[in-house]
Amino acid sequence: MPSTDASTHTGEGPVPRADEGAEDTLDLQLSGDLLSLLRAGDPPHGPWPDARSYSGGDLLDSPGAWEPVATPAGTFQLVPVDIDRDLALISHWMNDPAVAAFWELSGADSVTGAHLRPQLDGDGRSIPCLGVLDGTPMSYWEIYRADLDPLARHYPARPHDTGLHLLIGGVADRGHGTGTTLLRAVSDLVLDNRAQCTRVVAEPDLRNTPSVSAFLGAGFRFSAELDLPGKRAALMIRDRSLREVL
Numbered sequence: 001m002p003s004t005d006a007s008t009h010t011g012e013g014p015v016p017r018a019d020e021g022a023e024d025t026l027d028l029q030l031s032g033d034l035l036s037l038l039r040a041g042d043p044p045h046g047p048w049p050d051a052r053s054y055s056g057g058d059l060l061d062s063p064g065a066w067e068p069v070a071t072p073a074g075t076f077q078l079v080p081v082d083i084d085r086d087l088a089l090i091s092h093w094m095n096d097p098a099v100a101a102f103w104e105l106s107g108a109d110s111v112t113g114a115h116l117r118p119q120l121d122g123d124g125r126s127i128p129c130l131g132v133l134d135g136t137p138m139s140y141w142e143i144y145r146a147d148l149d150p151l152a153r154h155y156p157a158r159p160h161d162t163g164l165h166l167l168i169g170g171v172a173d174r175g176h177g178t179g180t181t182l183l184r185a186v187s188d189l190v191l192d193n194r195a196q197c198t199r200v201v202a203e204p205d206l207r208n209t210p211s212v213s214a215f216l217g218a219g220f221r222f223s224a225e226l227d228l229p230g231k232r233a234a235l236m237i238r239d240r241s242l243r244e245v246l
Helices: 003-009 083-094 097-103 109-120 178-193 209-217
Strands: 069-071 074-080 126-133 136-145 162-168 199-202 221-228 231-239
Touching (some): 074 136, 083 097, 083 136, 126 178, 178 199, 209 221
Antiparallel strands (some): 074 126, 221 231
């Protein structure tokens, strides 16, 4: 990400999801009924759907139902991805060279679709969302259970640790501090809506210095360097206990 937003526009390349292959699935028994993601069926014309009309998997306390929040950049809300409505837009963002360098999902829409579908069809441990600012989709997010993810093999995970992946899609939305602003807003949303979560975590590529800086500006602390598949990462953590201080 360039400047403080670089973490948002380049994003951080995601660790392979736990449902992308049996060898990457943590050996955990999940209890309770897991709700399917509800998707909006309307194309993106007219008013953007109210996020409160969505629900999500129990594992993440329904990010799509979280209230919109006021930020210095505008009113922001998370809207769960609908693949029919959103695939072309997300694929367009993924083919930005600055984004592709870290997400490695450039190419045809089918490449992006293959990344999205396991999350949408999974058990709710990872929920892809559009970030909608003042009614306009402008970023892509993955809210995921870091403690149920392959990432948990690489750091001392705690129950309900919640991870973030982010990219800011449009060039016009980069370079103005938007990334830092939204990282703080979304991590606040996680802590406000997930009572059992004590930490929000992220693992941006260490080469992406502006991304690491954006997380630091949003109240995350640098915890460790991690050797992950395909990258050396900075483990960034935002602690609930330090939230009012930072």
